[in-house]
Amino acid sequence: MSLKSKSWGNLKYFLGMEVARSQRKYTLDLLNETSMLGCRPTDTPIELNCKLGNLEDKVPVDKEQYQCLVGKLVYLSHTRLDIFFAASAVSQFIQAPYKEHIGVVNRILRYLKMTHDKGLMFEKTDMTTIEAYIDLNWVGTTVDKKSIFGYCTFVRVNLVTWRSKKKGIVARSSTETEYRAISLGICEENWLQKVLSGLHQNCEIPMKLFCDNKASISITNNPIQHDRTKHVGIDRHFIKERMDIVNICIPYIPQANSIWTVDLAYLLQRFSVSFSYFTVTFGADPNYSVESFYKDELANDLVRVDRLFQKALEAGIKIECRSLSKEDISLLMLSGIYVAIVLVDQHRLSGSWLEDILVSGICDSDSSYTGHYIVVCGYDAVADEFEIRDPASTRKHVRISSKCLDDARKCFGTDEDILLVSLEKSGKQMTESPHLSPNVNINC
Helix, strand or coil: CHHHCCCCCCEECCCCCCECCCCCCCHHHHHHHHCCCCCCCCCCCCCCCCCCCCCCCCEEEEEHHHHHHHHHHHHHHHHHHHHHHHHHHHHHCCCCCCCHHHHHHHHHHHHHHHCCCCCCCCCCCCCCCEEEEEEEEECCCCCCCEEEEEEEEECEEEEEEEEEEECCCCCCHHHHHHHHHHHHHHHHHHHHHHHHHHHHCCCCCEEEEEEHHHHHHHHHHHHCCCCCCHHHHHHHHHHHHHCCCCCCCCCCCCCCCCCCCCHHHHHHCCCCCEEEECCCCCCCCCHHHCCCCHHHHHHHHHHHHHHHHHCCCCCCCCCEEECCCHHHHHHHHCCCCCEEEEEHHHHHHHHHHHHHECCCCCCCCCCCEEEEEEEEEEECCCCCEEEEECCCECCCEEEHHHHHHHHHCCCCCCCCCCEEECCCCCCCCCCCCCCCCCCCCCCC
8 A cells, every 4th residue: 555645845834933943933923912913022032140039028019910911932943042041931830920920021022123033053164073061050940049051052052952940859069960951961961972873973072061160170180089079979970980981082171251352263164154353452451450341251262362362373263453444444345345343442432322322331320441342244335434233222223423433443442353243155264365555563
């Protein structure tokens, strides 16, 4: 008996998911259902350091409506990892929701209004790496003081698995919880390696598992039995076995609260984006400590940033110590094959769209230097204006004069940093720098 089959073409929708690109349709339907299509968007799904409680003196809300909304957000988070944490936080209060909790739900919806076309993207690369990242929020829940740990894994730079879990008991040590998370991360990497092996695909050995807890890394490299580790004995032996057969390595990934242009350069390089990096300062300038924007983090960043600069060439990143003139930038924009990520002083930019700024603290009464990245994507030679995209603004199209841009990017604190990104077919790094006008040599 033979059965005839018929092709209906490529799968486009499955259970509300838009398979071709993202869950855009599901997101828009959710916003329409909740009457949030006309809401004011926001750029983060949850406020920084938001601590949700379950106090009885707060105003209760409709329990059924809250559960329905949270359930849909949890479903959406299956392909929208950016709302995963926020959806997990509000889901803890589905039995007794209060006004504070529904406020966070509405903020997630406002965030979805701004990012409704976002989703997971998978690209084909020649890399054969398996990497995992683990992190811990020690006693992160205000209700029961239990810790939340999680991990995510990347196969050939594509995010494929992730997990976030609250511990069943209260942990007295952050090292203990992170050590157990390392064990789970190693299990996940081993499983992915076996899956690839079954598909006759090789992977780079040793696999990397990144951790930001030095104490946990020290225990993995020197697993001596003592009071701090005897209660995690099984995990200790398992991790030691993986380390001994050179199957896993655990590099330290430092915590950083500040983003430098060199950090963005490494990120672009990691995802095989073709770019050129221009700056007038090689490394971090200690003189910036006089600026309030830098003084809190500069002491911690000096060594880290200088090390990134020193290892840039080894990582395949070419850094050119030179200044770009506004004529150079305008010609590059007119070519139509480049966009530029530019570090500017936010306060030097035109104030015509300040009412649309979304990030609190970007524009306040303090007029001192505030570092901010914008994308320059076009130039109007007649009006002598650049078209930019500002991630802190709701406006899709913003134009500023060439003089305004020049003042904002050449002030003290910016180092005149520019990442010139090619829109042509991606290579790892531009094999040749774009043709630029002669410039004075800068001693870097």
